[in-house]
Amino acid sequence: MRPQGVxxxxxxxxxxxxxxxxxxxxxxxxxAWADYQSSALLMAIFLNGMTESEQQCLTEEMLRSGExxxxxxxxxxxxxxxxxxxxxxxxxxxxxxxxAACGACVPMISGRGxxxxxxxxxxxxxxxxxxxxxxxxxxxxxxxxxxxAMMGQTESIAPADKKLYALRDAxxxxxxxxxxxxxxxxxxxxxxxxxxxxxxxxxxGAFMHxxxxxxxxxxGLVATGKRFGVKTEALLTDMNQPLxxxxxxxxxxxxCIDILRGDCQDAARPVRDLSVELAARMVALCxxxxxxxxxxxxxxxxxxxxxxxxRLRRNVEAQGGDPRVCDDPARLLDLTLHEVRVESVRAGFxxxxxxxxxxxxxxxxxGGRIRMDDSIDPSVGFLADAKIGTEVEAGGAxxxxxxxxxxxxxxxxxxxxxxxxxGDEPPRTLPELIKEVIx
Amino acid sequence: MRPQGVxxxxxxxxxxxxxxxxxxxxxxxxxAWADYQSSALLMAIFLNGMTESEQQCLTEEMLRSGExxxxxxxxxxxxxxxxxxxxxxxxxxxxxxxxAACGACVPMISGRGxxxxxxxxxxxxxxxxxxxxxxxxxxxxxxxxxxxAMMGQTESIAPADKKLYALRDAxxxxxxxxxxxxxxxxxxxxxxxxxxxxxxxxxxGAFMHxxxxxxxxxxGLVATGKRFGVKTEALLTDMNQPLxxxxxxxxxxxxCIDILRGDCQDAARPVRDLSVELAARMVALCxxxxxxxxxxxxxxxxxxxxxxxxRLRRNVEAQGGDPRVCDDPARLLDLTLHEVRVESVRAGFxxxxxxxxxxxxxxxxxGGRIRMDDSIDPSVGFLADAKIGTEVEAGGAxxxxxxxxxxxxxxxxxxxxxxxxxGDEPPRTLPELIKEVIx
Numbered sequence: 001m002r003p004q005g006v007x008x009x010x011x012x013x014x015x016x017x018x019x020x021x022x023x024x025x026x027x028x029x030x031x032a033w034a035d036y037q038s039s040a041l042l043m044a045i046f047l048n049g050m051t052e053s054e055q056q057c058l059t060e061e062m063l064r065s066g067e068x069x070x071x072x073x074x075x076x077x078x079x080x081x082x083x084x085x086x087x088x089x090x091x092x093x094x095x096x097x098x099x100a101a102c103g104a105c106v107p108m109i110s111g112r113g114x115x116x117x118x119x120x121x122x123x124x125x126x127x128x129x130x131x132x133x134x135x136x137x138x139x140x141x142x143x144x145x146x147x148x149a150m151m152g153q154t155e156s157i158a159p160a161d162k163k164l165y166a167l168r169d170a171x172x173x174x175x176x177x178x179x180x181x182x183x184x185x186x187x188x189x190x191x192x193x194x195x196x197x198x199x200x201x202x203x204x205g206a207f208m209h210x211x212x213x214x215x216x217x218x219x220g221l222v223a224t225g226k227r228f229g230v231k232t233e234a235l236l237t238d239m240n241q242p243l244x245x246x247x248x249x250x251x252x253x254x255x256c257i258d259i260l261r262g263d264c265q266d267a268a269r270p271v272r273d274l275s276v277e278l279a280a281r282m283v284a285l286c287x288x289x290x291x292x293x294x295x296x297x298x299x300x301x302x303x304x305x306x307x308x309x310x311r312l313r314r315n316v317e318a319q320g321g322d323p324r325v326c327d328d329p330a331r332l333l334d335l336t337l338h339e340v341r342v343e344s345v346r347a348g349f350x351x352x353x354x355x356x357x358x359x360x361x362x363x364x365x366x367g368g369r370i371r372m373d374d375s376i377d378p379s380v381g382f383l384a385d386a387k388i389g390t391e392v393e394a395g396g397a398x399x400x401x402x403x404x405x406x407x408x409x410x411x412x413x414x415x416x417x418x419x420x421x422x423g424d425e426p427p428r429t430l431p432e433l434i435k436e437v438i439x
Numbered sequence: 440m441r442p443q444g445v446x447x448x449x450x451x452x453x454x455x456x457x458x459x460x461x462x463x464x465x466x467x468x469x470x471a472w473a474d475y476q477s478s479a480l481l482m483a484i485f486l487n488g489m490t491e492s493e494q495q496c497l498t499e500e501m502l503r504s505g506e507x508x509x510x511x512x513x514x515x516x517x518x519x520x521x522x523x524x525x526x527x528x529x530x531x532x533x534x535x536x537x538x539a540a541c542g543a544c545v546p547m548i549s550g551r552g553x554x555x556x557x558x559x560x561x562x563x564x565x566x567x568x569x570x571x572x573x574x575x576x577x578x579x580x581x582x583x584x585x586x587x588a589m590m591g592q593t594e595s596i597a598p599a600d601k602k603l604y605a606l607r608d609a610x611x612x613x614x615x616x617x618x619x620x621x622x623x624x625x626x627x628x629x630x631x632x633x634x635x636x637x638x639x640x641x642x643x644g645a646f647m648h649x650x651x652x653x654x655x656x657x658x659g660l661v662a663t664g665k666r667f668g669v670k671t672e673a674l675l676t677d678m679n680q681p682l683x684x685x686x687x688x689x690x691x692x693x694x695c696i697d698i699l700r701g702d703c704q705d706a707a708r709p710v711r712d713l714s715v716e717l718a719a720r721m722v723a724l725c726x727x728x729x730x731x732x733x734x735x736x737x738x739x740x741x742x743x744x745x746x747x748x749x750r751l752r753r754n755v756e757a758q759g760g761d762p763r764v765c766d767d768p769a770r771l772l773d774l775t776l777h778e779v780r781v782e783s784v785r786a787g788f789x790x791x792x793x794x795x796x797x798x799x800x801x802x803x804x805x806g807g808r809i810r811m812d813d814s815i816d817p818s819v820g821f822l823a824d825a826k827i828g829t830e831v832e833a834g835g836a837x838x839x840x841x842x843x844x845x846x847x848x849x850x851x852x853x854x855x856x857x858x859x860x861x862g863d864e865p866p867r868t869l870p871e872l873i874k875e876v877i878x
Contacts, residue, residue: 170442
């Protein structure tokens with residue numbers, strides 16, 4: 001078999017056989033396929049698509065390209081959540097302790113932020129001392145003892161995905177459903193889960209702006225999870241504005257801890273609501289509770305009693321972080337930063353927000369990465385006070401920007417102002433946080 | 440500008456701007472585009488096509504990536520021919536001396552064979568001592584003195600094409616008209632021609648099996664040539680069986696010399712007819728004769744008087760070859776080879792020939808290249824006695840195979856037998872040698 005034959009078949013709109021897909025994935029890892037051959041096939045897949053069976057076969061081969069983790073020593077149901085990424089998307093830090101407090105465990109393998117989106121690992125590292133690089137033994141130990149553990153992808157998990165993702169990023173072949181499904185699911189399935197909740201974002205701050213495309217992705221992810229024997233559900237959720245109030249790593253961790261402490265500001269309410277709903281679905285899906293309604297009650301109780309906060313404290317301590325942030329979240333703030341009020345240039349109602357642009361503005365002051373090797377300033381960020389539907393005065397605050405120096409602030413502030421659309425009339429409808437459940 | 444933006448535009452079906460195309464071609468040569476980015480764009484072009492103006496812009500940038508030859512010191516009209524390649528396609532060796540004998544000159548820059556097709560350089564090297572690697576000064580001198588000179592592509596001509604062709608070959612993005620047009624024309628336009636005749640092959644031994652596709656290619660080539668101020672015409676010709684009798688380098692050179700000596704076997708007749716027609720069109724196109732009819736008369740006369748043979752003799756001598764082959768073409772044959780009669784397994788009429796398979800069978804015994812770095816045995820080959828329409832007995836000869844050892848012969852012979860379709864009825868129509876003239 002030669003790469004050319006495989007490329008030709010997909011180029012001509014045909015269906016690749018399981019053997020051809022295996023040959024491709026092995027070849028990507030071994031180097032038997034040259035990068036330029038892989039990228040030609042990726043473009044052909046982008047333009048000609050893949051059938052459901054090709055997609056599942058690709059997922060399986062990518063999964064098999066690496067190690068499948070074994071948590072059989074932890075006698076709890078294993079459940080994880082994956083989000084397709086957004087701005088201010090911080091639910092992992094709330095829901096993992098919630099699920100752990102409800103008797104399931106969450107072996108969460110997370111990523112870093114890139115471009116306009118944040119990443120869970122970056123947020124956790126805003127906690128002084130927190131270590132996300134654990135070896136598997138330590139990860140397993142913390143998982144069993146605390147109920148959740150957080151770490152970065154290891155070299156041994158789905159190495160084909162790592163290689164292919166870098167190629168897709170350089171060749172504009174990222175945004176295609178079968179490749180996204182295989183990339184996400186090959187990593188998630190490697191964590192040996194019983195159940196998986198997916199948070200598929202749609203809107204101005206999501207990779208999938210288009211709701212129909214996002215729905216198609218959610219369906220592909222759910223079908224693939226089930227096919228591999230993992231109980232899988234997806235929520236299709238709104239990303240037409242930053243989720244909650246905080247955008248920026250330390251500010252986001254503080255928002256999560258505030259929520260777990262029962263101190264939830266109005267602007268942070270969607271974070272609480274979505275985290276609770278995702279946690280309840282995770283608890284029900286993995287069988288730690290018999291029904292979704294019962295799971296919701298249990299999750300709310302774990303939040304109100306402070307049990308979830310306690311789980312977070314134990315996790316932070318176990319992973320080397322300063323647990324005092326759980327008692328005094330203001331410790332996360334850097335008071336030497338400049339606080340700049342971002343003001344609306346006109347009076348009216350916020351009708352739309354380019355959430356990706358808000359994310360990029362925060363990245364531009366050091367809060368995120370433009371390139372993968374950029375370093376991050378965990379403290380900078382933006383607190384979005386005005387959301388879609390908010391009435392603002394001319395010169396009224398859209399939010400507060402925290403930055404290292406005033407020169408940076410000016411440009412970032414202007415970008416955020418431009419990302420807000422303020423009209424004369426209030427928007428006819430407000431974004432619905434959870435648009436659909438795909439089971 | 441970044442490669443990603445250019446890839447994205449073509450991926451999404453858009454039209455690339457002249458600046459984007461220039462950025463791509465420069466980037467291919469400079470290395471600013473990674474190979475995997477170039478191949479992703481090539482696949483997007485393969486699947487989404489190019490407009491005529493993109494195609495012409497790509498041709499121009501590829502042409503400009505290298506040197507344009509200057510033959511202004513040679514005071515004759517310059518005209519060349521390009522064939523899209525086939526099996527037994529040897530017209531260059533007949534038509535170049537014919538055109539030179541008619542008062543125009545032919546600065547022919549040729550290629551080597553790959554896969555089922557032969558290449559003019561390989562055929563010439565079947566003549567003992569013949570040198571195809573000339574420097575430009577020597578090439579120009581022979582051109583002026585003899586009226587035609589033959590050499591291989593230099594590093595300085597269209598270097599972007601060399602790089603892109605290698606990528607296309609490895610990524611199944613060869614057979615797409617705008618890329619073929621740009622590849623052929625960027626090299627041909629670099630030879631500073633007044634006129635160009637194109638021989639676009641269609642059929643089982645051509646790259647373009649499909650006649651409509653071949654016609655589309657011919658039109659693209661002619662339009663592009665004209666656009667660059669070169670008088671250009673194309674013949675759409677049949678490649679549903681080997682052209683003439685000989686397949687294999689020395690055998691083909693002998694067939695050409697036989698024709699120039701007035702010794703044309705029936706099976707070689709199509710080589711003579713097509714060479715004369717192409718030569719006449721070249722002579723008329725470049726203005727060396729006032730009309731096509733007058734050019735035909737002149738070309739026939741050059742053939743009959745032996746003037747063309749004399750030109751070939753002078754060229755062979757000038758390029759270091761043994762000119763005695765022109766007097767005694769049998770000198771080209773290697774009498775130590777095994778001659779194997781390839782026999783039909785049944786009686787009937789030849790209704791079809793897989794000409795590419797005949798070419799591959801000859802390549803398999805050393806007469807061609809499977810890979811670009813294979814060496815060639817100039818002497819081996821096949822003489823096709825049975826052509827479409829020929830009546831054969833069971834056990835009757837389809838042709839004669841010449842090979843180095845009997846073991847090779849068996850497999851090659853079986854491939855050739857399988858490439859012939861012999862039916863009970865004669866074919867309803869015979870292939871028409873020249874299907875269409877595109878001006």
